[in-house]
Amino acid sequence: xxxxxxxVIGRDRPGIVADVAEVLARLGANLTDSTxxxxxxxxxMTLICVGPAAAEVEAALAPLAADGQxxxxxxxVTPDGAAVPAGEPYVMAVHGxxxxxxxxxxxxxxxxxxxxxxxxxxxxSGSLYVVVAEVELPPGAAEVLLGRLxxxxxxxxxxxxxxxxxxxLL
Amino acid sequence: xxxxxxxxxxxxxxxxxxxxGDWAPEALGAGRVIPVVSAPQAVLSRAGAEVDPTAGETVQxxxxxxxxxxxxxxxxxLAAPQVGVxxxxxxxxxxxxxxxxxxxxxxxxxxxxxxEATRWKAxxxxxxxxxxxxxxxxRASRLVVEGMLPGSGKVARLVTDGFEARALQHExxxxxxLLFLDRVAGAHAIYQRKVYL
Numbered sequence: 001x002x003x004x005x006x007x008v009i010g011r012d013r014p015g016i017v018a019d020v021a022e023v024l025a026r027l028g029a030n031l032t033d034s035t036x037x038x039x040x041x042x043x044x045m046t047l048i049c050v051g052p053a054a055a056e057v058e059a060a061l062a063p064l065a066a067d068g069q070x071x072x073x074x075x076x077v078t079p080d081g082a083a084v085p086a087g088e089p090y091v092m093a094v095h096g097x098x099x100x101x102x103x104x105x106x107x108x109x110x111x112x113x114x115x116x117x118x119x120x121x122x123x124x125s126g127s128l129y130v131v132v133a134e135v136e137l138p139p140g141a142a143e144v145l146l147g148r149l150x151x152x153x154x155x156x157x158x159x160x161x162x163x164x165x166x167x168x169l170l
Numbered sequence: 171x172x173x174x175x176x177x178x179x180x181x182x183x184x185x186x187x188x189x190x191g192d193w194a195p196e197a198l199g200a201g202r203v204i205p206v207v208s209a210p211q212a213v214l215s216r217a218g219a220e221v222d223p224t225a226g227e228t229v230q231x232x233x234x235x236x237x238x239x240x241x242x243x244x245x246x247x248l249a250a251p252q253v254g255v256x257x258x259x260x261x262x263x264x265x266x267x268x269x270x271x272x273x274x275x276x277x278x279x280x281x282x283x284x285x286e287a288t289r290w291k292a293x294x295x296x297x298x299x300x301x302x303x304x305x306x307x308x309r310a311s312r313l314v315v316e317g318m319l320p321g322s323g324k325v326a327r328l329v330t331d332g333f334e335a336r337a338l339q340h341e342x343x344x345x346x347x348l349l350f351l352d353r354v355a356g357a358h359a360i361y362q363r364k365v366y367l
Contacts, residue, residue, distance in 0.1 A: 035358070089361075119361070134361065167296035167304035167363065168269065168333065169244040170340040170350075 001050045004029070004057060005077045010070035012043040020045065020072075023060045027052055037121075043070070048077070087116070087136035089165040092149065096158025098129035106131060106160065109152045113145040114138045129158070134165060186316065186325040193319045193326070195276050198229050201237025204253040206298050209349060213251050214299055217347040218258040223280040223318040228259060232278035232320035235261035245298055247337040249344030252299050258282065259320065260341035264334045271332035279326065282317030282342050284310075293336060295350045296363055304363045305354040309336045 008020055017036060024031055029051025036045040051057065054076045061072040094106055107117060110133070119134035137145060146162045153160035207213060221228045231250060239248040239261050246267060249260035263276035287310030296304040313335035315328045330338065340350065354360050 037358070119358075121358075165294060165361075167294040168246070168267075168336070169296045169298065170247050170337050 002053060002076050003079045004049050004051060004054055005075045006045075006047050006049065006057070006061075006072065008043070008045045008061075008064075008070060008072045010043055010065075012038055012041060013069075016043050016064075016070065017045065019064055020047075020061070023064065024049055024051065024057070027057060027060055029057060040124075087114075087138050088142065089118075090115075090135050090137050090142060090162055091165045092131070092133045092135055092160065092162050094129075094131040094133075094153065094158050094160045096129060096153075096156065098124055098127050099156065102129060102156055102158060103131055105152050105156060106149065107133070109145070109148050110135055110137075113141050113148065115141070115145065186327050188327050188329070190274055190277055190319065190326050190328075191324060193277065193322060193324070195233075195236055195278070197321050198233035198236065198278070201230075201233030201235070203238045203241050204234050206238065206242070206248070206252050207254045208299050208301060209351070211254070211299075213254050213256050214344070214349060215347050216251070216256055218249075218251055218256045218345045220281045221257050221259055223320050223323040228257075228280060229320050231255060231257065231259050232261065232280070235259065235278060236263075236276060239263060242298060246333075247341045248298070249341045251344050251347070258345040260345060262334070262337050262341060264337050267333050269333035272330045272334055274328055274330065274334065277326075278320050279315070279317030279328075280320055282315055282338070282345070284313065284339065284342060285316050285327070286312075286314035287339070288312045289331075292355060294361075295336070295340060297340070297350055299344075300349060300351060302363050303351070304361050305350050306356075306359040307350050307353045308355055309339045311335055313338060315342070 021031060029049040031047055031049045034047030054074045058074040064070055065072050103122060115135045115137045117133050117135050121132055123130045149160045149162060235248045238253060239245050246264045247262040250257040258281045261278040264270040265273055265275055289311040290308050291311045292306050292308045294304050295307050312331050315338050316325055319326050
C-alpha cells in the first residue's frame with residue numbers, strides 16, 4: 001500500500017469533502033490524518049491516505065476538478081516514522097496591523113531557536129493580522145526565545161505571546 | 171433488597187453532606203491496581219450503570235480506582251469505564267496540582283451528577299484512555315456536584331472550582347460514556363500529544 005498526500009483546493013461549495021472521501025473510499029484508500037478549512041472563502045483540504053497508486057487516485061479525482069473550480073493533487077510520500085516527542089509544546093500568538101513578512105520573521109526566530117512549528121494558522125480580518133502557531137521548543141528554550149520574539153515583534157509593530165500548551169492529564 | 175418486611179429502607183439521599191463529612195478513603199480497604207483501557211474500547215463509549223454505593227463490589231471498585239489512580243503518573247482522576255467497568259463510580263485527587271484552587275483531597279463518588287455549573291473556561295485536556303491525543307475543552311470552573319460516597323452511601327455535595335471542577339466534569343463524562351473527544355471546541359481542537367509523563 002502507498003501513503004499518499006492529497007491536496008484539494010478551490011471554490012467552496014457544499015459536498016466537496018463528501019465527494020473526495022467517496023472517491024477515496026471507492027478506491028479502498030484509507031483516509032488517515034486530514035485537515036480542511038476555508039481560507040478567505042476558498043476550500044482547502046490536505047490529507048494523507050493509504051491506498052492504491054497515486055496515478056489511480058489522481059485519475060479518480062480528475063472528474064471533481066473537471067469544471068475548473070477545484071484543483072486536486074496526489075503525491076506518493078514516504079511514511080513517517082513514529083512521532084517522537086521532540087520538545088515542549090507552546091502556543092505562539094501574534095497579532096497586529098497587517099504588513100509584509102510577519103510570518104516569515106516570527107517563524108524564523110522560532111526556527112533559529114530550534115523550535116518546530118507543528119500547527120499554524122493565519123487570518124487577515126480588515127487590517128488586523130493574526131498568527132497562531134503550535135510549536136515544539138527545546139527544553140528550557142522558551143524564556144530566551146520569548147525575548148527574541150518580543151524584539152522581532154517590536155520591529156514589526158505587532159504583539160506576541162508565548163504560552164505553554166501542556167495538557168492536564170485527567 | 172435486604173430490608174425487613176414493613177420497614178422501609180433508609181434513603182441515603184435523605185441527608186446531604188456539604189463536602190465529604192467524615193468520609194475517608196481508608197474506609198474502603200485495600201485497592202488493587204487494574205489495567206486502564208484505551209479508546210476505542212466500547213466500554214468507554216457507553217453510559218455506566220448506576221450503582222449501590224453500599225454494595226461490597228462498589229466499595230472494592232472505588233478502592234481499586236483510587237489504587238490505580240495513585241500508581242499512574244500525573245493521573246488526577248479515574249472512572250470505572252477506564253478500567254473496563256461500565257459503572258458510575260470514579261475517583262479524583264487533584265492534591266498538589268498547580269491549577270487546583272479548592273481541593274477535597276482523595277475521594278470517590280458514585281452516581282454523581284452536576285447540580286450547578288458556571289464560569290465556563292477552555293483548557294487543554296489529556297486522558298489516560300486516549301493516550302496520543304489532547305483536546306481543548308470548555309468546562310465550568312465553578313461547580314456543584316452531588317454524588318454518593320462509597321461505603322456509607324451518604325450524599326456528598328461538593329462545591330468546587332478551577333482544576334478540581336474540570337477533573338470532576340471529565341470523570342462524570344466518563345461515567346456517562348463521553349470522552350473529552352466528544353466535547354472538543356472545534357475541528358481544529360484536537361492535537362497529537364507531545365509530552366508524556
